[in-house]
Every structure is written in C-alpha cells, then in structure tokens.
Amino acid sequence: MTSQPVSVGVYSHQEIVREGIMSLLSRHPDKVAVVPTPTHPGDPDPDVVLYDVMALLDGDTGPLGYLVDMTASKVLAVGHDLRPDLVGTALTTGVDGFFSIGADEKELLAAVESAATGWRAGDPGENPTVGSSASAARANQLGGDLGLSEREVQVIALIARGRSNQQIAAELFVSINSVKSYIRTAYRKIGVQSRGAAVGWAIRHGFGSTD
Template structure:
C-alpha cells in the first residue's frame, strides 16, 4: 500500500501567492495534498505549512509563532528575493527553513517533501542549492536560538530592559546572552553588533 500524500497548507495574505503555490503542488497529487488550516489544529495539523513572509510586513508575527509553537507542522517560509529581511525575521521566530518564490515546480516539491526530514542533530535537511531549507540566522558562527532572538531585538533598536520584558528574561540573563553573542560574531559594542546583523540578514529597525 502506498504512503499517503503529504498534507500541505499555504498561508499568504496575497491570493496570487496562495493560489500559485497551491496550483504548483496540486500537479503532484500522488505526493502532496493541499489542505486548509483548521481552526482548532491538533489532530488535523498539516504536515507542512508554507508561510508567506510578507505576512510579517503588516503583522506582528503572532500567527507565525502560533504555527511554530502550537502545531506539529514543519513551517517553511516563502520569501520574495527583494525582502530577505522578512525571511530573517521569520527564521528568528522559529520557522524550519525558507525558500524563494522564484523556485520552480520541482524545487518546491523537493522543499516540501524534505521539510519533515531531520538529521541526527534535529535540523531540517537541506533540499538543494536553490533552497535554503535548514538554514538559520547565525548558523555559520554557532549562535543559539536565544542569542539570535536577542540580536534581532538589538538590531530593531530595543534596549536591554525592553528585550528583558519582551523575552521574559531577567536583565542579567539578557546581558549574558549579549556577551556570548558578541563573542561569537566578533564584536565588542552594540553599534558593531547592529552593523554585523544588518550585513547578515537580520531585520532592521523600521527607522533605519
């Protein structure tokens, strides 16, 4: 008996993106089934959620965090090449990987089919050169998820106290994460850290 098709949901505020991705996936009914997100999730969670990063442009990302934390689905971010900052923000919030809207039919299928395949370290396996599945901000220098969160908020202009309040950390913990992150990226000041982050794909403050 053959395996059931992988269940995939597409989340985008743009109909052209949602319809376009769904149409590409529906060309492979033996491997992929496009489904709607149910209100309650749980047992009906899809295997993969494709999340359009443009949703972070106008929103606060609460929906993305819900998909990451409250569903069992692998969450892949779909990003326009002209807005890498949005993909960076999505990855910092815990998305499993991302790929460009410029992918072709076969690349999209490969990204979806490998989204739930993990290596021995629990990281999503790379789906190929055209995709960035499995890539995370700061991966090349060994930043931890918490260090990434802190650097993201620093880049967006938050003070240590504001970071502590938003992340539910003590001010001393924030300072510890900042020091360890600075060591990993090779900087000694906040301004240097912001420059490094902007050069490595972190989302800038709206005022920058």
C-alpha cells in the same frame, strides 16, 4: 517522497501567491495533498505549512507564532528577495526553514519533501533549497529584521562561538579595526553593550554557541 502524500497547507495574505503555490502542488496528487492551514486549536495539523513572509508586513507575528508553537506542522517560510528582513523575522519566530518565492516546481517539491521527511544531507550549504537549521543560508538571514549586514551577522555568529577579535579577523580576512567597527555597529543594532550580552542575544535568536 513518503509512501503517503504529504499534507501541505499554504498561508498567504496574497491570493495570487496562495493560489499559485496551491496550484503547483495540486499537480502532484501522488506526492502532495493540499489541505487547509490550521488557525485554531482543534484544526488538523498538516505535515507542512508554507508561510508567505509578506504576511509579516504589518508586524503581526501572531498567526506565525501559532503555527510554530501550537501545531505539529513543519513550517517553511516563503521568502521574497526584496524583503530579507521578513525572512529574518520568520526565522527568529522559529520557522523550520525557508525557500525563495522564485523556486521552481521541482525545488518547491524538494522543499516539501525535506520538511516532511527530515533534512537531507544535501540541504545544508551556501544555497540550499531549504535553509535548514544547519545551513549557511539560514545563518545569513538571521538578524535581517534588525538590518544586520552579512558581515555583521558573520561577526556576531563568531562571537557566539567564542572567537576573539583576533580570531575573527583571521577567519574573515579583515583587520582588527574592521572587526571592532563591525562589532560596534552590530551591537547598536541588536541593542547590547557587552560581549556577554551579544552572546546571549545570538543564542536566543538562533545563531547557536557551537560550531
């Protein structure tokens, strides 16, 4: 880790989650310093904030938006496997990455380290500890808040990269008719009616337009 302990704030509406994560982190004072999470201008910004996505259950993204837009902290979403839509909402709001509430102590520390020191080369991949901006895991979560299936996410991502229907079919090993079906259902879910609008939506929501 870094030479100084990484300052970490934990944001959760659930006391058991908040206290549990803080307790695990507090066992490593040489690596982590648990500090208050900033809520108002003038509050000190931790190096990293761990944000429990269950705080989004009421649809209020204001506190998360404040952490993302108004602080210098790296913000990691703490995801729950039964609510991938909330992770999708957090990613759309602009968090720097995510990891599962089921992560063990070693993975938790690795997530904090990754956020504080920059994404390690080993993070991007199918199952990273932290879903950084370059990871396949992050892409699979995008659009979850709108009910996009994994296949629909793949199709939208490929459209954003300029692939034709034929190229998408070849890359995903599906038929052209299947691609058209995925496109129709995905367009309906994201509220667009054209390929150009789909590309614009994808870029605005973090899919990117290049490989």
